Amino acid sequence: MRTFRQTNHTRTLGALGLAAAALLTATACGPSDDKAGATPPPKSTASPSPSASASPSAPAPALPSGSAPSSGRPSASASASAPGRPGEAEGDPEGIDGNCPDEHTDVKVDWAVPPVKDDSKLLLTVTNTGSVPCTLKARPVLRLDDGHGRLVAVFETSRPQAEVVLAPGKEAYAGLLLRQGNKDVSTLVRNMALAPHGQSPDHDTGEGVLLQMPKGGVYVDDKARVTYWNSSSEAAVSPLFAH
Numbered sequence: 001m002r003t004f005r006q007t008n009h010t011r012t013l014g015a016l017g018l019a020a021a022a023l024l025t026a027t028a029c030g031p032s033d034d035k036a037g038a039t040p041p042p043k044s045t046a047s048p049s050p051s052a053s054a055s056p057s058a059p060a061p062a063l064p065s066g067s068a069p070s071s072g073r074p075s076a077s078a079s080a081s082a083p084g085r086p087g088e089a090e091g092d093p094e095g096i097d098g099n100c101p102d103e104h105t106d107v108k109v110d111w112a113v114p115p116v117k118d119d120s121k122l123l124l125t126v127t128n129t130g131s132v133p134c135t136l137k138a139r140p141v142l143r144l145d146d147g148h149g150r151l152v153a154v155f156e157t158s159r160p161q162a163e164v165v166l167a168p169g170k171e172a173y174a175g176l177l178l179r180q181g182n183k184d185v186s187t188l189v190r191n192m193a194l195a196p197h198g199q200s201p202d203h204d205t206g207e208g209v210l211l212q213m214p215k216g217g218v219y220v221d222d223k224a225r226v227t228y229w230n231s232s233s234e235a236a237v238s239p240l241f242a243h
Contacts, residue, residue, distance in 0.1 A: 099198030104130030122176040128166035136164040136229040141195035158227035173236035179221035186219035
């Protein structure tokens with residue numbers, strides 16, 4: 001895994017959850033039915049069983065010769081739970097639309113080239129932190145924290161020929177062109193929200209990751225573009241230099 005400078009941060013939903021959700025959700029989203037408003041289970045109304053001293057104990061039934069008394073409990077072999085399906089016991093999450101699950105990915109933001117040479121191009125790197133391969137079928141869905149929540153358009157020509165499959169510990173990349181004009185006609189943006197992998201731009205997201213721009217903020221205009229995820233960093237950033 002490549003090492004990034006201290007200025008790069010990936011901030012997951014938590015303290016910044018409201019900011020990311022506000023950027024990602026197009027409409028207000030209420031709590032899910034299975035969590036909010038759920039009625040707690042009623043208290044048990046069964047009366048306690050009388051103590052052994054309160055009533056005389058009934059004589060135990062006679063057992064056939066050679067039979068051992070039963071304890072009323074299943075044997076160790078009978079009580080052992082049957083093995084579940086692979087990944088069931090561990091509760092491995094499933095990603096949206098069959099994509100890499102967000103719980104098992106880590107996203108970093110860095111300069112595509114040193115900012116002293118060009119501060120309009122960034123590189124997004126996603127790492128599979130899980131224990132099984134996963135697939136990236138879509139592009140990064142990004143919204144800018146620019147006061148308007150603008151959705152970053154995509155370089156359609158950057159779509160890879162095949163879906164990117166990430167082995168555990170491996171990386172994929174996407175290039176981000178911040179602007180095609182001068183800084184004086186651009187907006188300073190300090191954060192952007194990344195929707196869950198596989199989420200479509202016109203779908204309600206509800207959660208995601210808030211990515212902090214390097215250098216405390218970058219200048220972005222309305223021609224910002226992002227590429228699809230690619231297994232090669234060179235292929236991911238090459239569209240940025242064609243404009």
